[in-house]
Structure formats: C-alpha cells, structure tokens
Amino acid sequence: MVLRIATAGSVDDGKSTLIGRLLHDTKTVFEDQLASVEKASLRYGDGSLNLALLTDGLRAEREQGITIDVAYRYFATPERTFVVADTPGHAQYTRNMVTGASVSDVAIVLVDARNGLTEQTRRHLFVASLLGVKQVMLAVNKMDLVDFSQDRYDEIVAAARAHATALPAPVALNPLPISALLGDNVVDSSDNMPWYTGPSLLRQLETLELDDDHSIGARLSVQWVIRPYSTEHHDFRGLAGRLTGGTVAIGDRVRVLPGAQQSTIVSIERGGVPQETAEPGEAISIQLADDIDISRGDVVVTVAAPKPPVVADQIVADVSWMVDKPLEVGTRWIIKHLTRTAKAFVSAIETRHDVSTASQHSTERLELNDLGRVHLNVSVPLVVDLYDDHRPGGAAILVDEATGMTCGALMIRGFDGLES
Amino acid sequence: MTLTDNRLDGLDHDGGLDELEDEAITIIREVTAETRAPVLLFSGGKDSAVLLHLAAKAFRPGNLPFPVMHVDTGHNFDEVIEYRDRLVKEYNVRLVVASVQASIDAGRVVEDTGPRASRNRLQSVTLLDAIAEHQFDAAFGGGRRDEDKARAKERILSFRDRFGQWEPRAQRPEPWNMLNAKIRTGEHLRAFPLSNWTELDIWRYIGREEVPLPSIYFSHRRVVVERNGMLLSVGGPVVAEPGEVPFEETVRYRTVGDASCTGAVRSTAANVHDVITEVAAARITERGATRADDNFSDSAMEDRKREGYF
Ligand SMILES: Nc1nc2c(ncn2[C@@H]2O[C@H](COP(=O)(O)OP(=O)(O)O)[C@@H](O)[C@H]2O)c(=O)[nH]1
C-alpha cells in the first residue's frame, strides 16, 4: 500500500528542504534534475546545493525562495511507496494544509528548533486532528542550529504534548529531532544526537501501521449508468462507481438511497471483466436484478451494512474556508457531496474554531483560512455518513455559483431531516 | 539500497497498479458525467495510449461516450499515424484531427524558420482553436506529475480561463480528490487521470494489459544526427546541418512528439520487458533525455503550460 504524506510547518521551517532530502537520500533524484537544481542553486542562493529547489519548481517560487502551490512527489524504498505533498505555509496556508491532509495517512509537522511551538504549529496539529489524520510525525528541525541540544528538543516535545490534549480528536505525535539540511535522522540515523535512539524519519514512515478502516458496510455512489444499447448487450444496465466501506458479492441484497427500493446484485464488473466480489476502492459497475429507477447521485448500500448512511437534508459540518469572499449566514452555495450536486443554504454559523487555543468563538462570518462549524439546509436529500465513520460519505465541498471556485471543505459532524 | 534496485524489485509484483487504475477510471467517469462535451487528447504516445485504454475500460461494455482528438503538427512519424488510425478502428471511437498546418495556413500562427524550427509551441494555438470550434468543455490529457516540476503542481482537474491559460496561483483546491467541474461559457477544463502515475507505472501497465504501442518505442535501426546531446531522426523535418554527419544507430523513443524536436535514445530494448528493465535503471528523466523544447530554459514547461499547452 502507498503511504500518503502531507507536510506542514511555517514558512522557512524546512518543508521543501526535507522533501528534497528524502528524494535525494532515497536516490529518487535523476541526474538531469540534480544538474538543473545545481544550476538553479547558483542563480537563486549562495551556490551550495539547495534541495528545496527540487520541489519549488515554479519560477516565482525560485525567485522568492518560497513554495506557492501544493506539489506532489513520489519516492519508493523496498518497503513502501510514498506520495508526499509539499504544502506551502503562507497566504492560503490552511487551505493548502487541509487539502494535503484530506488525502493523507500521516502528516509531518515541522517545527524550527530555534522558534519552538508557534501558532502555526498549533494550527497544523488542529487541522490534522479535524481532518482525521491520526498519525503525525512531529519533526523538530534545524537541530544543527541549537547545538543538537536534547534539552531544547525535550522542551518543544513537552509543549506539543500539552497542546495535543486539547485537540478535537486524539493524534499520535511521534516526535523526533532532525536536520533536513544536513540529513540527520531523515534517512540515516544521526551521529550528532546520540541521545536520540529512535529510528530515522524514513524508517518510521516505512513501518508505520495504519488502523484499517473497520468495515461499516459497502456502498456505491452511482457516477454513471452504462447502457450500451447494442444488440449484444441489449439489456445491460451497469451502475458505475467506486466501492467504499466494505465488500460486495453477487447475490447481496441492496437498498438504493435516498429512495426505499431494494434489489439483488446480479453482476459485478471491473474494467469490463466479470468478478464474483469487489473490494473497497475498486472502480466497478454492478447490475441489479430489478429494473428500478436509478441515476447518478443515488447510493447503493448493502442491506447487511452494519453502519448504513443516513438520508438527510440538514447537516452540521466543520468547514475550512478557502477564499477571500466570506461565508455568512443566509448565503447560498453549490454543494458537491459524493456524486450529487445540489444547493446549500447557510442557516447558522455555530462557532469559529480558535486553532491555537483549540477553543471556540461565536461569529457571523468565516473568512479565508478560518475553520468553523456551520449548519446547512440542502435543496435535495443527501446520503451522508459522519466524517469520522467514513470519509467519502462524510466529506463535501462548497462551490461559488458565480465564479465556480471551490470555496470550502466540509466534514460532516451531524445531520437532521429524513431518516433512512 | 539504491532506487534502481527498488525499481527493479518492483518488477516482480504489481505495486499499486490496480489502485492507480481504479483512481484513473473513477476520474474519467466523474469528469464525463460532470461535463457537457469532453474529448480525449490522443498524441499516439504511450501515455495517451494508456489513457485511451483506461477510458475504454471505464465504460465497458458500452462505447466511449466522447471522441478523441489528435493535434497534428504535420511533423509526424509515419509509424505513429498508422498506429493512430488502427487504434481508432479497434476501440471504435470518433477521431477529430486538429491540424497545425491549417493554423499556419490560416495565419493563426507564424512558423519559426530555419533548420531547427519546431512546431511544438504552435500546438497550443491549434489545440485551443479546436476546443473552441468543437465547443469541448473538458479535455483529458495524459500528463503525469512526475514528468516535470511545473506539472507536479497541476491539479487532477485543471481550470483554464477564456484564453486557455493556466494560473498556478489560482488553482481550485481538491480536498479528498473531489473534482469541481463548474465552468462558465468559454472556459474549459483539462483532466489528468494519470496524475499519480510514474513512467515506470505506465510501462508496467502497458506490459500487464498488453496496451498496443507504435513500433518506434522499441529498438530499431535509424539514421540520426547528434545535436545538443540528442539523437534526431534525419529525414522529414530534421535536416543535417553543416558539420553534422548522419549515422545509423540502434535506438528507440521514450516519448512521441513533434518529430523535429523529439530525440531517440540508444537502446536495444526490443519489447516491454526490456523497456521496463531499462526505465528502472535510467538515471535521466524522460523529458530531460528527449525533449529539446524543455531544455530551452529551466521553466520552459511552465511557460508553455501557462499558454495553454497540454
Ligand atoms: N541550518 C539549517 N537550515 C535549514 C534546515 N532545514 C532547512 N533549512 C534552511 O531553511 C530555509 C527554508 O527552508 P525551506 O525548505 O525553503 O522551508 P519551507 O518554507 O518550509 O519549504 C532554507 O534556507 C533552508 O536551507 C536545517 O535542518 N538546518
């Protein structure tokens, strides 16, 4: 299995350098890339090899020495394959961190050993917790600039542990001291910090165990109905989508939500090849025994699902707000949830999360980079899960009708309305 | 432990190919459902071959619900055109050809002159004109994030404004990989279902699925000249310059582009398995080795992307 990693930290904490170091020390960097970085190092910097330039690929990034947009990089060791997102820490910092964390199994949170825990670090831990990233690697970086001091390291880790107790959901911190610039404890263990006896960052990432999604029961949100209309497949009517939440097999009884109809699975195909069963994550198409009215946006759920989704048109959700135009009570947005698109009306803003103290404040509006809890009325019933039960069914985005921009990321925490 | 060993190691198992396939098919279905008139950009290269294969699988046993478009620079390898026409029949899809020559004739673009002129840059105009003419609102491309540092910043669903331009600072976030296909008239989307694939994944998939490829991907004898460290095929648009001595060499291509600026590499890899072994051991990225246009300047790809390139 691929391990997806998000990186987080304030500007200049060393995220890009760390990723460059991981790529370099796992021999992922090709000769021409290294040559181009060497050339660019002469132009932007003091001439010593600047590994951050491996991910800072846009011209403006190189000129300003910053990362502007999320970049994805790939590397592999004999143990595992990794995808790492370099998420920049300024202007749209929360948006980038949320985006990176939403698809990650683990977040590397960098702290500059000289500065200690900052407001940004607290924010990153909060976001990881809110987004359900349960494993964090707290990497205390630039240890070379604090004489590799164990006292300094212990102090920072203690502050982080204290903050972690106030987070909305528990997060494992997995702390370690590193120097991204020099490579200490990144891939190879450090000779400079004999007091640290744990494994290097890469070793930990290679062996990190993720708790498997406990099965809540299979569901398939219909993306497309395949109707060939050919003589050979005259009656074929395949419900295409990606299976999540559990396995299905031919013969399983299913319900089609938000309606009340039931039927039985009679065929399963993946890429046109018939199979008896399907696993979560597989892009499949299924056929049902009965000719019931099903279209894009409907959700097929096994009758035996231990924790089925709920049909609701009022939802309570945590939101990460990603644009300049504020989210205000009484405003209307497009909501996209699974394969359904509808309108959503903001009926209330319950609170704005104060990420550095993990406390809450009442507010009338949420601005760029704010995190808060909102109540939405949706124009049609959605088939939802709680985000903590099931990410695909518990996540949604808000889109601005006028500009088409993606404005908010939603994590569903509660619902009301029609029961299933 | 080196990456080369790891990569060779990866030959024995399928290392994530199923997952990549599921993800790509999910993206293709989603974009098709959310847009009015999508099109698949087909260059005849290996990435677009894989893309077409995946698109066909996504809608089986139905037909592909959209056409494929070839942006024809007029500087083609004959083998690639033969291959394109064969595949169109095999997959039973509608082919739209957008011609760079037609853009030149219509005065839409001015061709660089001289023996080293390439039509690669001109493709952007032809592509955007064709998208407007056919009123396509989404174009599937075979771009991968591992190809280039600017591509590494690309979204799965990439928004293009009325001028076809890409603005890296104003990209739509894709939390949970949720795709937002909302656009206004005149704007369009580029969709990259292969975003998370590497070159090696592509080859392993081609091997596993027996995806047909143009013959120039495998070793053959060819008359070339060596220019800026690249081997360019002589005949067609490339003419030997004074001082350059054409010679015959055993080569293959790692990418297929405009024949005037796509270089061959010395290789004896005659089949997919040989190629995988070679790719796994390669120490130079495919673009660095074979694309003269990217070596122009360090941000050549970013510049072309901003102008509306693939
Ligand atoms: N001394 C020292 N400098 C570092 C270390 N890691 C990063 N830096 C430097 O800190 C600066 C910012 O690094 P960069 O990777 O661009 O930070 P980002 O903004 O988090 O991506 C650069 O000048 C790096 O060379 C480290 O471990 N030790």
Ligand SMILES: [Mg+2]
């Ligand atoms: Mg950076």
